[in-house]
Each structure stands twice: as structure tokens, then as C-alpha cells.
Amino acid sequence: AQKITQTQPGMFVQEKEAVTLDCTYDTSDPSYGLFWYKQPSSGEMIFLIYQGSYDQQNATEGRYSLNFQKARKSANLVISASQLGDSAMYFCAMREGQGGGNKLTFGTGTQLKVEL
């Protein structure tokens, strides 16, 4: 079974609009972490935002926010005020267990295109 599911292979959004990228996950581990990474065409994976399974509040980082619905096992990324530079592939990822040195499993990604 897929541990991380991203159901939107591609998304379009107009500049200055908000966009939501979907991510659902599956784990029986009570301690886990959820990440969103951006990958422009250059290839580098850029960390955007993190949500821990025990965090009470939704994570926010500038224009990025994570809509964490634990009971539904979803961790959607919201990008507000889209910019042309936001055009990239976006990956949702999950770490099971505590801390670093553990496996990070990635979803299949969503290709976002921001249009004028």
C-alpha cells in the first residue's frame, strides 16, 4: 500500500491566487513527521514546511501553510499569493519514527504551473 499519496499529477494556478496541493498518508506509527519539498527543474530538493504528528497547530512558513487533519490522515500544502517562481514539482514526504537517520518516503509529486 502507498504510504504517501498525492492524487494531483498536475495543477495550474493564476499568479497571486492561492492553491492547495493534496497529500494523504498511511502509518500506524504514533510518532511521525510530514514534510513538503519543492523541486524546480534544476533538480535541487528545497525544504518548505514540516508538521510533527504531535503538533497541535498547523505549521506555517511565510506563504506556505500545512492543513494538517490527523483523523483524516491528510497534510495538504497551501501556497498563498502564488508567484511565477513557484512553478515546480512538489513532493509530500513522511518520516516514521523519531528524528533523523530514518527513512523519508516521498509521494509521487504534483507539478505546479503558475500562470500570468
Next chain:
Amino acid sequence: DTEVTQTPKHLVMGMTNKKSLKCEQHMGHRAMYWYKQKAKKPPELMFVYSYEKLSINESVPSRFSPECPNSSLLNLHLHALQPEDSALYLCACSQRAVGDTGELFFGEGSRLTVL
């Protein structure tokens, strides 16, 4: 600028060649990773080193041989590769501290083409 440096950025090799990919980090992190990424696909974990010891090997073929000479360096030795091994190889590191989120810091990748 990224604090994880990968060299070379591009590599073309024949199936009988022996080459190495190198990764260096100056973040003081004690976990280092190799991921393989095919075009339009997510990164797939290959190896994890924790405190310079191999802790995870995701059943990678022996033609890929990782090495962690010290806490800052990670190598991936390549020998007798196949054309299907052509991909972007990403190095990453993370802390190994209590309370750490496990966030990975990636390099820009080495794009490998096997002829």
C-alpha cells in the same frame, strides 16, 4: 547556496567504467543519504549512513557501493552500471539529535547517464 555539495554535477559513463559520485556537507550532521531519482518520479532511498556506519541499504544492487570516509563525506562508487541506472542521484544529510525533525538537506544532485 546549498551546504551540501555534490560532484560532479553531470557524469556520462560506459557500462564497463568505474566512477564515483562525491558528496560533502559542512552542517555537522551525522546522518547522510543517497537517493536515486528517475525523471518525473519521486526520489527513492538507496542508503543511509548514521554516525559513519551504514544503517539502511534498500536492497540496492552491488554495482552501487557506498562509502562514508568521515562525518562530512559520502561517496557512491559505480561499477558495471546499466543504462537503466541513468538518473539524478541526490545526496542529503540530517541531524541525529533528540527532538530533531528529521528534515533532509539536499545537494543539487549528480545527473548520471550510462551509455
